[in-house]
Amino acid sequence: MKKHVEDQIKNAVDSWDQKTSDVGFDKNLVWDSIQSKSSKPSYHIHWFKIAAAVVLLLMTWGWGNTYFSSRALKQENIVMVGNIQTLGNEIKTLQQAKQRKIINEPAQTDTIIQLVNKPVESSELLNRYEEAKNKNNALEETIAILNQQLEMRDAQYKVLTDSFYVLNQDLEYYKSHNSYDLALADKNVKLEINEAALSAISTKNTVEKNTPTEPKNKLKLVLFNKSKSSESKAPAAKGIRL
Amino acid sequence: MKKLLKDLKKKNHRAQHKLFQSYGDYLYRICYRYMGNRDDAHEVLSQSFVNIFNKIGDTDIEEEIVLKAWMKKVAVNQSLMELRKRKIFYAELNVIEDIVEAPLTSDENLLEEDLVQMILELPDGYRTVFSLYVIEGYKHEEIAEKLAITVSTSKSQLRKARLQLKQMIEKIEGYEEAR
Structure with a gap:
């Protein structure tokens, strides 16, 4: 095939392609x-868009979750800081109260008596009862003895009282019967003491011993009676001689 | 035209319909030439327009002539893809050097319709390689790559297409002389 024939074919085909006349294909x-x-690719785009949207949603959810978590943690942190401060204040208050207590403790004079209901066994109570009973009996016996002794004392007191009474009576009797003699004796009898001799004797006795060779000092006791005079001489005991 | 291209890139439905109305016949003829029948041409044309609508946003086309050439290329490629699926090409055992080019016996000017009709009457493999080589201007290496065949197969198909066309031309000339 010659070149120009091929060119002719090419031109014919190009010309045919460019024709605007209807070639009879159903355009609709x-x-x-x-x-x-073309709707199929749009489905692909749709799915792609959906996938992108899902990814975006997941990322948004993740971001939101992280944001809210961090916010919650922040709140918890704030609350914890508040709690720590409250605890610190409470500790300070407690320390102050403790100091106040320590200061106020000496001033506290009230004694708190606590009644403790302690269960006591019946046997122990019975023992205590028996013990008390015995003590009671012993006390009663002691009281009886004391009563007896009291009675005896009373009796003795009565006897003594009686004796005293009798003696008083006797005294009264003797007084009444011997009153005259006694009055007389009070009037006539005198006691004269040679004081110089007595002092000499007493000083001598303190310095030196009496010896049988020395002349014996004699205390002369002279009883004067208005009616008659009598003189008695007697050696004083241990240096004193009547 | 720039507005049309802008709208097409935005996948505007009206713009797409306008493009289809404007270039539908042109692309249909190309598809028809390659596919050889209306149904296949319809199928390839519709897929070609789908590709055009989807890919035009990725191009920087700003002129109509460029757009037209690009759309033709899309239509041709879609046709070739469809033909490749059908495995219409078979390896040729003939050695290239042994092939003797049959000269065209007549230099008479042939009618345009007759020539187109001759092309359309060629078998798929011959018609495809002949169209790519003679009309589109591709080399055998490019044709082989596009159709996933060997270069020798492309050359063989072209030789056979030429032989067949020669017979057709001779037939037409004999008919004309007889009249």
Whole structure:
């Protein structure tokens, strides 16, 4: 085939391609086919978009979750800081109260008596009762003895009283019967003491011993009676001689 | 035109319909030439427009002539893809050097419709390689790559297409002389 024939064919085909006359194909059918086919890629885009949206949602959810978690942690942190401060204040208050207590403790004079209901066994109570009973009996016996002794004392007292009374009576009797003699004796009898001799004797006794060779000092006791005079001489005991 | 291209890139439905109305016939003819029948041409054309609508946003086309050439290329590629699926090409055992080019016996000017009709009457493999080589201007290496065949197969298909066209031309010339 010669070159110009091929060129002729090429030109003929190009010319045929450029013709605007209807070549008899159903445009509506092809257009519908195009629409149905072109809708397929849009599905792909849709899925892609959905996937992107899902990813975005997940990221948003993750971000939101992180944000809220951090916010919650922040709140917890604030609350914890508040609690720590409260605890610190409470500790300070307690320390102050403790100091106040320590200061106020000496001033506290009230004694707290606590009644403790301690269960006591019946046997112990019985023992205590018996012990008390015995003590009571012993005390009663002691009281009886004391009463007896009291009675005896009373009796003795009565006897003594009686004796005293009798003696008083006797005294009264003797007084009444011997009153005259006694008055007389009071009037006539005198006691004279040689004081110089007595002092000499007493000083001598303190310095030196009496010896049998030395002349014995004699205390002269002279009883004067108005009616008659009598003189008695007697050696004083241990240096004193009447 | 710039507004149309802008709207097409935004996947505006009206713009797409306008493009289809404007270039539907042109692209249909190309598809028809490669596919050889209306149904396949319809199918390839619709898929070609889908590709055009989806990919035009990725291009920087600003002129109509460029747009037209790009759309033709899309249509041709879609046709080739469809033909490749059908495995219409078979390896040729003939050695290239042994092939003797059959010269065209007539230099008479042939009618445009007759020539197009001759092309359309060629078998799929011959028609495809002939169209790519003669009309589109591709080299055998490019054709082999596009159709996933060997270069020798491309050359073989072209030789056979030429032989068949020669027979067709001779037939038409004989018919004309007889009239």
